[in-house]
Amino acid sequence: MSRYCLVVLKTPLVAQDLALTLEELTGAVAITASAIEESCLKLAGLGPGSLLYAFIQSDIASLRESPLVSLVERVGGQIILTGHPAELEADREGDTAWPVLKQPFGPAQVAELLEKIPPRVPRQDTAAQD
Secondary structure, three states, X not given: OOOEEEEEOOOHHHHHHHHHHHHHHHOOEEEEEXXXXXXXXXXXXXXXXXXXXXXXXXXXHHHHHOOHHHHHHHOOOEEEEEOHHHHHHHHHHXXXXXXXXXXXXXXXXXXXXXXXXOOOOOOOOHHHHO
């Protein structure tokens, strides 16, 4: 089964750099999008257990209101926020529902964060094993 990482960032150059870093660190194929709506369309065909991580540039409130959270959870991904609004909310509220990759970041910061947040292990279908 192919595994994927989602990168939703508004700046294409930064998105591509993060996508390449994730491909190197995880061996997964990166899917990039510039908006939450676009990322929902790109994830629609993925099956359970196929997404490792979703790096999303968004504030917490907007992300909670979007269908992307349930879609990422359905395909097994771990959500990681990035961007100034998410950083401000994390600093203000302390622990947030999702970890935040603070800017500026490079491969070392991404690798450090991934070590703290392992991908979810896909659930095995016990009926298929019997």
